[in-house]
Amino acid sequence: MIVGHIANKTPFSNYDALYYREANSNPKHVAIVGGGIASATLVASLAQRGIKTTLYCKDNEPAQGASGNRQGAVYPLLNGEHQGVSRVFAPAFLYARQFAEQAAIRFDFDHDWCGVTQLMWDEKSEKKLERMLSGKFPTELIQRLDAAQTTAAIGVESPHASVNYPLGGWLCPAELTKFNRTLQDLWNAHGSLQQRSSISDADRRRQMANIAKQV
């Protein structure tokens, strides 16, 4: 055990802020404000832990805000130094993809893990994307493609090289938002949720966990 004392306290730094509240360690019912994908995924996560939620939203329907997009790209925001957002987004992307895959076992929503490709279409984007590649990430997360490989990957003639996120893809956030609320409806009605998974899910989770260890 290490014991010590603070010789010089910085004024006010050791006190809780006025708005600080201890988190409830055993919540039974949680109020959530908003009807977009952020609150809907929180609703689903809480439902899986057996916690009821009440959603407050100023709109009549879910996904009327930014999450109303019909198509959203899913890929990690990385940088060559692997600092800041990159350190959050690399594992968060893997988590989000797994979350969406588990959702897809239960409900239909439009999505495709077709990979995401960003073209080095001018000098500025080339510099930015090459810098990103200097982070030496696992190639399952991000890889460089020359023009011919890019053409083969996207199925459209490309004179440009690119970076490609092989595990990336797209999904319909509006549909996923509605699915997650349905999950909570099921929980509220029946008080239990059956987890379903398949062998390929387990394999996929192992693959994600291996990549996550590297980032």
Ligand SMILES: Cc1cc2nc3c(=O)[nH]c(=O)nc-3n(C[C@H](O)[C@H](O)[C@H](O)COP(=O)(O)OP(=O)(O)OC[C@H]3O[C@@H](n4cnc5c(N)ncnc54)[C@H](O)[C@@H]3O)c2cc1C
């Ligand atoms: C054009 C566009 C393209 C995008 N493309 C992508 C993409 O390709 N990939 C990607 O990952 N992200 C993309 N994004 C970002 C992504 O859509 C948002 O980050 C995400 O939808 C935010 O979700 P949210 O649940 O936080 O907010 P929202 O979906 O905006 O939901 C907020 C909800 O809260 C409600 N609300 C707000 N204030 C109150 C209040 N006081 N009381 C009650 N209700 C309230 C609103 O009415 C709304 O329903 C894009 C965004 C836009 C606009």
